[in-house]
Amino acid sequence: MDGPNGAPVAAYREQTVEIALGPKGAFENGNIGTVTRRVPADKVVSAVPPRRGKPKPPREPRTPRVVELLRKAIEWQDLLQSGEASNQAAIARREGITRARVTQVMGMLRLAPEIQEHVLSLPDVVRRPAISERALRPIAQLEDHGEQRGAFSALLESDGVGSC
Known part of the structure; x- marks a missing residue:
């Protein structure tokens, strides 16, 4: 895709995300909002950030x-x-x-x-x-x-x- 001067233009797409407004449990009450943002078409955008570092090892069983x-x-x-x-x-x-x-x-x-x-x-x-x-x-x-x-x-x- 070229712009008016022949320069390439980045392709964007709109992404709509629903978010819960308020404290935990507010989502069930219908307090939902939406956010629309423009993101590059070739980029995958997720609401959940990727995990950083190593996952926690499983807990060892302990004597009660x-x-x-x-x-x-x-x-x-x-x-x-x-x-x-x-x-x-x-x-x-x-x-x-x-x-x-x-x-x-x-x-x-x-x-x-x-x-x-x-x-x-x-x-x-x-x-x-x-x-x-x-x-x-x-x-x-x-x-x-x-x-x-x-x-x-x-x-x-x-x-x-x-x-x-």
């Missing part, structure tokens, strides 16, 4: 935190029984955490033995584990192990894990 905490509670109980630690305050000083946190973690030892075995046998996971220490706290407060097992089964079913 609740498993580590229950193991730590068992270890602390052994320290108290052997006399290496005189009380929970000594454990807190040694670990650099509060006495309240030591009490919370040690509270997991009140769980029924079957629940403790189930927690200790949890597999390593890449994502959020199905069971958390915080979810187990109210179960550990129950005195009766039968009630604990029922509450634990309900917890597993609510997370879609199945019963123990």
